[in-house]
Amino acid sequence: xxxxxxxxxxxxxxxxxxxxxxxxxxxxxxxxxxxxxxxxxxxxxxxxxxxxxxxxxxxxxxxxxxxxxxxxxxxxxxxxxxxxxxxxxxxxxxxxxxxxxxxxxxxxxxxxxxxxxxxxxxxxxxxxxxxxxxxxxxxxxxxxxxxxxxxxxxxxxxxxxxxxxxxxxxxxxxxxxxxxxxxxxxxxxxxxxxxxxxxxxxxxx
Amino acid sequence: xxxxxxxxxxxxxxxxxxxxxxxxxxxxxxxxxxxxxxxxxxxxxxxxxxxxxxxxxxxxxxxxxxxxxxxxxxxxxxxxxxxxxxxxxxxxxxxxxxxxxxxxxxxxxxxxxxxxxxxxxxxxxxxxxxxxxxxxxxxxxxxxxxxxxxxxxxxxxxxxxxxxxxxxxxxxxxxxxxxxxxxxxxxxxxxxxxxxxxxxxxxxxxxxxxxxxxxxxxxxxxxxxxxxxxxxxxxxxxxxxxxxxxxxxxxxxxxxxxxxxx
Numbered sequence: 001x002x003x004x005x006x007x008x009x010x011x012x013x014x015x016x017x018x019x020x021x022x023x024x025x026x027x028x029x030x031x032x033x034x035x036x037x038x039x040x041x042x043x044x045x046x047x048x049x050x051x052x053x054x055x056x057x058x059x060x061x062x063x064x065x066x067x068x069x070x071x072x073x074x075x076x077x078x079x080x081x082x083x084x085x086x087x088x089x090x091x092x093x094x095x096x097x098x099x100x101x102x103x104x105x106x107x108x109x110x111x112x113x114x115x116x117x118x119x120x121x122x123x124x125x126x127x128x129x130x131x132x133x134x135x136x137x138x139x140x141x142x143x144x145x146x147x148x149x150x151x152x153x154x155x156x157x158x159x160x161x162x163x164x165x166x167x168x169x170x171x172x173x174x175x176x177x178x179x180x181x182x183x184x185x186x187x188x189x190x191x192x193x194x195x196x197x198x199x200x201x202x203x204x205x
Numbered sequence: 206x207x208x209x210x211x212x213x214x215x216x217x218x219x220x221x222x223x224x225x226x227x228x229x230x231x232x233x234x235x236x237x238x239x240x241x242x243x244x245x246x247x248x249x250x251x252x253x254x255x256x257x258x259x260x261x262x263x264x265x266x267x268x269x270x271x272x273x274x275x276x277x278x279x280x281x282x283x284x285x286x287x288x289x290x291x292x293x294x295x296x297x298x299x300x301x302x303x304x305x306x307x308x309x310x311x312x313x314x315x316x317x318x319x320x321x322x323x324x325x326x327x328x329x330x331x332x333x334x335x336x337x338x339x340x341x342x343x344x345x346x347x348x349x350x351x352x353x354x355x356x357x358x359x360x361x362x363x364x365x366x367x368x369x370x371x372x373x374x375x376x377x378x379x380x381x382x383x384x385x386x387x388x389x390x391x392x393x394x395x396x397x398x399x400x401x402x403x404x405x406x407x408x409x410x411x412x413x414x415x416x417x418x419x420x421x422x423x424x425x426x427x428x429x430x431x432x433x434x435x436x437x438x439x440x441x442x443x444x445x446x447x448x449x450x451x452x453x454x455x456x457x458x459x460x461x462x463x464x465x466x467x
Contacts, residue, residue: 016329018301022276052326116406116429118328118375122208122250122459142208142459144251144281146303146328162206185281185303187245187461 006030007198008043010066012057012086017049020080023184027195035064044075044202050082054096054106054149057086061099071101076200077176081147084171084178093149101176102156104168106149115164118148123161123181125169131158133170133177133196143169143179143186143193150180175200208459209423209451210250210430211444212408213437215240216257217286220270222438223257235438241274241282244437247444248461249280253306253378253432256286257350268300275301283331286350291320298325306378308333309347312358312365315372322373327405332374336362336395337382343395346382366399377403378432380410388414388436396426408432416442416450423456 007024009017009031017033024031031047032039040046048070050057061067070077079087090097091106098106111117122142127134139159150167153160159170161180170193171178177197183190215222215237222235237254244252254274271284284297285306294305305325311318311332321330335346343362348354358365366377379399381392391412400407406429409422413433422431436442448458 016298016301016303016325018272018275018299019278019303022301023279025276026279051329111404113400113404113427116404118405119207120328120376120406121210121429123206124208145207146281148327182281182303185279187279191279 004029004044006032006043008040008046009033010040010046010048010070010083011035011060011064012048012050012066012083013052013060016051019182020047020049020184023191023194024198027191027198029198035066037066037069040066040069041073045198045200046070046073046075046077048077048079048083048086050080050084050086052082053093054082054085054091054098055094057082058096058098061086067099071099074175075202076197078197079176079178080184081180081182084180085149085151087171087176087178088151091149102171102173102178104151104154104156104171106151108149109163112164118146119150119163120146122186123163123169125159125161126166127159128153129158131172132200133172133193134158135196136192137189137196141189143181143183143189145169145181147180151178206457207429208250208457209428210408211248211419211447211458212251212253212430212432213240213244213249213444214253214255214410214432214434215438216255216434217270218257220267237270238273238277240438241278244444245278245280248448248459249444250430250459251281251283251303252278253283253285255306256284268297271297271300271302285331285333290317291324294321294325294329298329304329304331304376306331306333308335308349311369312345312347312360315368318369318372318374322375327373327375330374331376331378332369333378333380334362334365334369335380335382338395343398349382362395363398363402366402370403370405374405376406376408378408378410381412384412385410386435388412390414390418391422391426391431393421393425396422396428400427406430413442416447419447420451420454420456423451
């Protein structure tokens with residue numbers, strides 16, 4: 001059996017990927033933060049981390065000609081937080097047009113004294129569809145969210161969370177997956193979700 | 206539904222965790238990684254590390270410990286103290302912190318909040334406010350890490366809370382100085398007034414002494430999180446027990462021990 005190469009973390013700008021790298025290392029996987037198409041294409045698993053603003057991240061992907069490459073990837077791909085929104089059609093944040101691999105438009109939460117925005121903290125998952133990504137995960141388990149925009153519930157929604165209404169917490173279509181929360185900051189539940197992602201079969205293994 | 210957060214605060218000086226009474230007389234309470242791991246195991250929702258000596262002394266700090274914390278923690282953490290510029294913030298975030306918190310530097314240069322928020326997003330930018338009753342109102346204080354320099358910032362607390370939100374703060378930690386370190390309960394009256402004008406997450410700080418104090422601040426001031434230090438460091442309150450106790454009284458909170466996977 002060959003040792004898998006590093007997980008590709010797609011560089012779409014923004015700081016703060018150390019925690020994700022450490023989380024993957026705790027699962028025994030090296031990772032590389034990159035914009036190199038060859039590295040991304042040959043990785044067994046690709047993660048699009050997301051910190052910052054949607055339009056800015058899309059500009060960075062476009063400048064590196066990755067907006068054309070990512071939709072054609074055949075190995076398991078995971079978008080985290082903003083990275084999940086980048087996989088979808090667009091975001092109300094600066095009217096950004098995103099990759100359009102999955103349908104859906106990210107909308108801003110309505111801010112009130114009862115619902116501060118950003119949503120920041122631990123919220124519970126409600127599972128809508130069984131999926132290998134959710135192996136060992138039950139409804140009611142908590143994960144850590146930090147975001148102001150969210151995707152509506154659709155046919156690709158695997159799990160929802162409720163913040164003034166249900167939104168998509170986990171989505172999947174074919175080899176593309178998204179998590180609106182930060183699995184690398186979600187304790188044992190997040191670790192299990194990342195492990196599940198890394199065990200999804202890849203044609204690049 | 207989003208849960209209320211329990212947040213141990215670790216005041217860091219020279220690589221050790223310390224705690225003083227009303228910012229004075231600091232005593233050593235343990236190593237950073239050892240306490241970080243322990244609080245994660247006991248169900249803390251996130252941690253705040255505050256370098257209490259960095260800001261007043263105007264010196265560069267050794268931040269390598271931030272990277273070591275990021276390596277062992279799988280819950281979020283925030284770093285405060287000594288962050289005066291976008292470059293300082295970038296260093297701390299690159300080392301693996303989820304959020305940075307600024308206090309006195311924001312008072313000296315309020316536009317720093319705008320620059321940080323534009324560069325990293327509001328979700329990374331926490332504003333710490335040290336506030337104390339005075340002149341029939343609440344006033345902001347600055348340089349509170351050093352008793353010799355601590356002074357009123359000539360700003361009303363409620364005005365500053367509004368301003369930092371307009372400038373792009375993603376969260377506010379309100380440290381009520383009158384109640385800090387004496388364990389007689391959070392300053393409910395002040396926190397409830399600040400809550401009325403705060404539409405970003407609000408974290409209460411200063412005064413936790415018993416489980417009931419946490420219930421009071423969640424029920425009466427509707428804060429998103431409660432921060433405490435000495436009651437946790439001294440083992441007076443266990444976080445798992447506290448969360449069970451709060452959950453039994455209807456506070457929506459992330460329970461650990463029963464629902465977490467091993």
